[in-house]
Amino acid sequence: MAQVHNDKYKPFPQVKLTDRQWPGKTIDKAPIWMSTDLRDGNQALFEPMNQQKKMEMFETLCRIGFKEIEIAFPSASETEFNFVRGLIEGGHIPDDVTIEVLTQAREHLIRRTFESLRGARRAIIHIYNATCPAFRDFVFGMSKAEVIKMAVDAVHLIRQLAAEMPETEIVLEYSPELFTATELEFAKEVCDAVTAAWGATPQRKVILNLPATVEVATPNVYADQIEWMHRHLARRDSVLISVHPHNDRGTAIAAAELGLMAGADRVEGCLFGNGERTGNVDLVTLALNLHTQGVDPQLDFSDINNVARVYEHCTQLPIHPRHPYAGDLVFTAFSGSHQDAIKKGFAAQKADATWAVPYLPIDPADVGRSYDSIIRVNSQSGKGGISYIMEHDYGIVMPRRLQVEFSGVVQRHADSHGGEISGEEIWQLFADTYLNAGAQVRYREHHLFEEGGQQAIRLGVDINGVAHNLNGVGNGPINAAMHALTSAGLQAQVRSYEERSMVPAGDDGNASAVAFIEMAASGCGECYGVGIDSNIVTASIKALVSGINRLPQSAPQKTA
Template structure:
């Protein structure tokens, strides 16, 4: 039996704000964004990121367009300290990007934090302490007066250290942790104490960041709290009002949206909402919510699949297939009535009109997604079991995104034939679609690349391909950290491999290796898959690269055409000369 809430929990009191203005406002421009993926998101991982994974995610955040990035908690982790120093020492921070580091209010930690960012052109130091009654009583054993003295002392100590390094443009970010559970007059006193101790004003910027450290009320209550603080903070013109919402009640995005309507100028969060407990505010969701309302978020999510793959690789957390905007299945309709409405919507939609396709709140193409998987068959429509049949009869296990893509191929086939597909027909269709050793369907362009053979160097770092490319038989050489990278290098096409996997399709002497590659290519819409099958895994991998290259080339309009092979021929000649020289 669940305990009665009235006997165990303290409901949040309403804010006395009878003339609240936020309900009548709309969001008309993007807030300042801060990504905390590398700090708050990282500390919530079962296995925190190492330096290389952090660097890859940092570079992706820069590419997306973040201008403020919280890069770590350097006083708490040598890995974080070294990462921050690398960013500064190797001049890896773009001129228009400001890094932020976080520290608790302790003198030794503050000193170590300042040491970590010494020499940076710009730095935000994020100082925080909890202010809510339970934390004051249970954790710190302090009253309000003591908390205020605590804030003044530690902000003053940070000011003393940073004033000694005028070559860096310093900004204080102060957070009254547990703000949403703190009495408003106490929160205001805490923030005003930090503002005074920092000496905020012209040339001395300050960010006041108000978090729902633990989300404990409906979003409208948080909006009231933000509007009250917005009205009472002073000097308001020298303060950037920021919010950091969590998702304990599942309303982190809604709370941040209403907070912006209530006066917040800056929003913190993680790309896909990773963070402690139920996570931080999901920046992708909030940004694309704005986009669907005609407000550009000033962040680039035009290839949302690539962003998701980088985030998954760096954090080790797979994205839920139903995650808003970015999940593998969010643009997929199984219901027959949905499929019918979407088909009619596509037929009625013109290129220059506002987006108005039923059941699709955003145009998948705006996120770099194709329409191939929007309408997909499953068992409920009488044409399902595709993945089950291929695995049961041929040992082929496809990644989820490949299942979505191939089901669209099967859908087109069944629509044209007006018949069901059995296991044999399904396997033939898979071979025709993905395996380069099998001919293309009648009427399709000739493949750009036909591979006649290959030879892998002994060290596994180089490969020689015997191919017909663009109608010309030639030998290509490539280098890489394995057969996949070397084959991509040899082909000389602008391929980006997003995913690779291999598995056996049987057991014993008759088992074959199946290699599957997911890739994208400049000039071709979206990512797609290729496959190779052979008793030799290297051969299967090369076949998979050739397969995906041909499929992407067809999308880009290169299939059946001649291509400029000067780079490939010159590279092959150079490699041959080098081999001869070393012999």
């Protein structure tokens, strides 16, 4: 970027609010939510939604639980007008949902807007006019008095038209556009004039929407502006303060949260932050942020995947894979240390305890996500992630030293092939390394019996393709089988033995036994053998054979 003189951009002036209260506040209840996906969000699309997609989006917003939905700018086009009429005439608006429509503070646009609402049970008329110096001076050439008159005249007209349409309850919403760039004293003057013209009362409140139409300062400045208005507005008990943050500086979420701490009652925004330029505040993230703090957001995102699919279909905009809460990869860890911490956290997490799994700020199940893709493996992954997949997907809980050994196998594969390794690939590597290890010795069968107070075994194996029937005696089946294999010149020692049940994910009643035997041979180091069978003794003998095949050793000595 070309160098810009430091004096080209000046910091937005701080609000003179030395006794600000919002930093000490917390959000302890959900705000009034208003979705503008069908208006602000729709006008930001390179291909606006058609009637069918708008209806699908409207129904989805209702299912999520939005009680106020801005559905259109009906005076802007026949398409917008007809959509409003279709919702009303088709009886598609639930009784507990209030529709909202936007119009500029101009007489002919207001009259056309009222025409679109005939027959509605309840509706919010949202009017706006620009109030900041740049628009007053350069865009419209209006004085402050003219700006106030424009807003007040619009309110008088709305009162008149509402009285002529008594079957519809009309709620007034007013936005001083570019509020964040407007002098606070003047913003208050305009808003007070509007509430006075409407005759606002606690029973007939006005919604004063104070938008960050363009983000021009840090979120704390916006919070100061909201708190200043909250403390200085006339008829505060007859007003609902609404915030409508845009995301030009990338801080819309913070601005909305701090605005609520500063006294706002209501939030306007879109699913996944859709909207002009960098978008509106993301209502999904904002609501689920509340959820993580133990506050009921009053919106249902328990099937986040479905909401995301509808959004992407209707808007033709993709959701980033790392988008908070909803992205395909937000519950996925590739880093080895992260995977290890998540695995241990899941093992310790109790069903009725406070959620405390490392690196997961929310239980994926709360938004309808499964645990299947929480841990995925690539060249950055470690033993924790690999062992999690083996345990979660295939029911194999590996001893720690086997985790270390097998992670090296997976790491070498990842380094040589690149990219992500699927769970199926990890299982195949495990099977090739341990269950199908080598062809030197192959297990066929065994028979156990007692001999002289000890365990005896007749073991049938193939050694280098030649059938052998071996005999051994020991203090147990494994010791006897090891003696039988040693009699064929297969030299090894058992260093450790573990056995566990194995219940693959989704398999409720077909547990198998898995045996892990750590083995060593002189000058050959140590390695693991693994055996799986429905019978634990058979699994253990298979693990012995697996370990012998994996030990680098010379061919067995010829036996008589």
